Amino acid sequence: MRRVRGMLAVLALLAGPARADSPSHPAARCTQAAIADVVLAAPVPVDEIRVLVAGNAPGAAEVTLEVGSADRVVHVNGGSRGLSFWPPITASTFRVSLFPDLAASRDACVDRIELRRAGTRVATIVP
DSSP states (O other), X not given: OOOSSSSOEEEEOOSOOOOXXXXXXXXXXXXXXXXXXXXXXXXXXXXXXXXXXXXXXXXEEEEEEEETTEEEEEEEESSOEEEEEEEEEEEXXXXXXXXXXXXXXXXXXXXXXEEEETTEEEEEEEO
16 A cells, blocks of 8 residues: 555644644645555554544544554544544554545545544644
8 A cells, every 4th residue: 555645644743733724734625535654753652533624514524543453433424523542552653544424415524633642642644
């Protein structure tokens, strides 16, 4: 599988959060499906996934976080959503998948997906 080749840009965040209307954070592209491997410099525990939908627009999608045999799934329907879990999943490589909800009448316009640890962003995936 190809890594991040135009489908997703993976950004390791070392600086503060970007504002949705800033030049460094362009408008959402509304990708319906994508898969990316998030590769970090060292193993990091992740205990939350946040799926941020552009302008809280209506629509549905499914985001899956996979590490080995462990996975967590967030279903988005009608706005942004998060999933917290315990124990955290610790790894240096995470696979993040965005899929449309085929039963929904409209796809969600996912702006970004955040992996977090104790409320702090570890990585951001931009479809």
